[in-house]
Amino acid sequence: MKSTGSTALLDEVRRRLSPERFAHVLRVAELARAVAPAVGVDPDKAYRAGLLHDLAKELPDRELLRLAPPENEVERAHPPVLHGRAGRKLAEGLGERDPEVLAAIEGHVVGVGPDFPLGMLIYVADLAEPGRGFNRDLLPLLESGRLLEAYRRAVERKVAYLESRGIPVHPRTREVQRALEAA
Numbered sequence: 001m002k003s004t005g006s007t008a009l010l011d012e013v014r015r016r017l018s019p020e021r022f023a024h025v026l027r028v029a030e031l032a033r034a035v036a037p038a039v040g041v042d043p044d045k046a047y048r049a050g051l052l053h054d055l056a057k058e059l060p061d062r063e064l065l066r067l068a069p070p071e072n073e074v075e076r077a078h079p080p081v082l083h084g085r086a087g088r089k090l091a092e093g094l095g096e097r098d099p100e101v102l103a104a105i106e107g108h109v110v111g112v113g114p115d116f117p118l119g120m121l122i123y124v125a126d127l128a129e130p131g132r133g134f135n136r137d138l139l140p141l142l143e144s145g146r147l148l149e150a151y152r153r154a155v156e157r158k159v160a161y162l163e164s165r166g167i168p169v170h171p172r173t174r175e176v177q178r179a180l181e182a183a
């Protein structure tokens with residue numbers, strides 16, 4: 001993997017995304033790196049996972065289905081939910097080898113367990129980056145090291161959003177919710 005912030009990696013990511021999406025992933029990467037020390041995460045891994053997390057976000061459904069064949073009914077009915085697993089494949093193709101970075105990319109859509117700080121950080125940073133204009137309450141939680149609390153709120157908010165739009169909730173997300181109740 002090229003080193004953090006390498007121009008070559010940035011150019012490669014920029015080339016694959018719309019300007020708006022590229023600006024979003026940069027904000028996620030920078031936010032995740034900035035708060036990483038406060039939540040006990042390696043800043044370099046946080047930056048890479050942020051930069052690479054949405055590599056598959058703008059692909060058409062047929063590409064998502066090819067890169068990440070569906071494994072359940074929700075994935076078959078709603079291919080955009082595959083962009084985490086498909087993004088992991090694309091990140092591997094760009095040379096990313098770190099298993100935590102790859103798992104954080106895969107988990108940023110459906111959620112990760114409460115025992116995985118890097119994955120929780122990317123999930124929260126994706127929702128809380130300043131360009132979103134909402135979820136502002138999550139930033140001070142991250143900055144003060146309260147990652148689990150921020151993550152709990154982020155998961156509940158994403159589920160409420162999906163339910164309000166009639167989008168089915170992924171079985172992995174239901175598992176994550178149960179794990180958070182027990183955490």
Ligand SMILES: [Fe+2]
Nearest residue numbers: 024053054126
């Ligand atoms: Fe994102």
